[in-house]
Amino acid sequence: RIAYVNGRYANHNDAMVHVEDRGYQLGDGVYEVCEISRGFIIDMEGHLDRLDRSLRELRMDWPIERKALEFVMREVIRRNHVHNGMVYLQVTRGVAPRDHAFPTTPVRSALVVTAKRMDPVAAAKKAEKGMTVITVPDNRWERVDIKTIGLLPNVLARQTAVDSGAQEAWFVDPDGTVKEGASTNAWIVTADGSLVTRPADFGILRGITRATVMKVADSLGLKVEERPFSVEEAQNAREAFVTSATSVVMPVVNIDGKPVANGHPGTVATSLREAFFEIAE
Numbered sequence: 001r002i003a004y005v006n007g008r009y010a011n012h013n014d015a016m017v018h019v020e021d022r023g024y025q026l027g028d029g030v031y032e033v034c035e036i037s038r039g040f041i042i043d044m045e046g047h048l049d050r051l052d053r054s055l056r057e058l059r060m061d062w063p064i065e066r067k068a069l070e071f072v073m074r075e076v077i078r079r080n081h082v083h084n085g086m087v088y089l090q091v092t093r094g095v096a097p098r099d100h101a102f103p104t105t106p107v108r109s110a111l112v113v114t115a116k117r118m119d120p121v122a123a124a125k126k127a128e129k130g131m132t133v134i135t136v137p138d139n140r141w142e143r144v145d146i147k148t149i150g151l152l153p154n155v156l157a158r159q160t161a162v163d164s165g166a167q168e169a170w171f172v173d174p175d176g177t178v179k180e181g182a183s184t185n186a187w188i189v190t191a192d193g194s195l196v197t198r199p200a201d202f203g204i205l206r207g208i209t210r211a212t213v214m215k216v217a218d219s220l221g222l223k224v225e226e227r228p229f230s231v232e233e234a235q236n237a238r239e240a241f242v243t244s245a246t247s248v249v250m251p252v253v254n255i256d257g258k259p260v261a262n263g264h265p266g267t268v269a270t271s272l273r274e275a276f277f278e279i280a281e
C-alpha cells in the first residue's frame with residue numbers, strides 16, 4: 001500500500017511522521033474520511049468544505065491548495081487501485097518543539113493521505129444483518145462539530161461496545177437524548193414512516209452522509225424531522241439506523257439489548273441505502 005506523507009508517496013512501512021508532529025503528540029489536527037464507490041469519491045466537495053471549516057475553527061492553514069489536495073486524493077486512490085473503499089486525509093498543525101501553545105515561528109501544516117479497499121459485498125452482507133448498538137454517557141468536549149483527530153472518548157466508547165458484543169456506541173446526553181455514534185450519526189424511523197435525526201447545530205458532527213441521506217429521503221418522498229430523540233424512543237421506533245462515510249446507511253437492530261421492532265433491518269433504511277448509491281455520485 002502507498003500513502004502520501006508531506007509531499008511524497010511512500011510504502012506504508014516507510015510512510016512516517018516526525019516524533020514532534022503536533023498531531024502525534026497533542027492530537028492537534030483534523031481529518032476526513034470519504035467513501036469511494038465504483039471509482040467515485042462520494043461527496044468530495046462536502047468533505048473538503050467541512051475540512052475547510054475544521055481548519056478555520058482551529059486556526060490552521062491548508063497544507064496545500066484544495067485543488068492540489070484533490071489531486072493527491074485521486075493519486076493515492078489510483079496508486080492503491082481502490083475501486084471501492086475509503087480515502088483518509090489528516091492535517092496536523094505541523095512539526096515543532098512540544099508546547100501546548102501554537103508554534104511562534106510559522107510551520108507548515110502536515111498532510112497524510114491514505115486509501116484502502118473495502119469489499120462492497122461484505123458491506124452489503126453487514127447491512128442485511130444490521131448492527132447492534134449500546135449507549136454510553138457523552139463525556140466529550142463541546143466542540144465535537146470540529147472533526148478533530150482527538151478521538152479518545154470515541155475510541156473508548158467503541159471498545160465498550162465491542163467488549164459487550166455490539167458494533168457501535170451511541171453517546172447519550174444527561175437528558176436521555178441520543179447525540180450520535182462513536183463514528184456515525186444516529187437516526188430513527190417513526191411509526192408514520194418519517195425520519196428523525198438530531199439537529200447538527202452543536203453537540204454532534206454534521207455528517208456529510210447525513211446531509212446526502214436527507215436528499216435521498218426527499219427523493220423517496222420521506223419526511224425528515226430534525227429533533228432530538230431519546231434512547232427509549234429509538235428502542236420503540238419502527239426502525240433505527242446510522243450513517244457515515246464508511247457505513248453509508250447501516251440498520252440498527254438492537255439498542256442496549258432491546259430489539260428494534262422485530263430485530264431485523266427495516267425497509268426504510270434498506271431503501272435509503274440502495275437509493276444512496278444511485279444519487280450520491
Ligand code: PDD
Pocket residue numbers: 033180181182183184185205206207208209210243244245246
Ligand atoms: N466518522 N459522527 C462522528 C463522531 C463521526 O466520526 C462521523 C464520521 C460521523 C459521520 O460523518 P460522515 O457522514 O461525514 O462520515 C458522525 C468517520 C467515518 C470516521 O471517523 O471514520
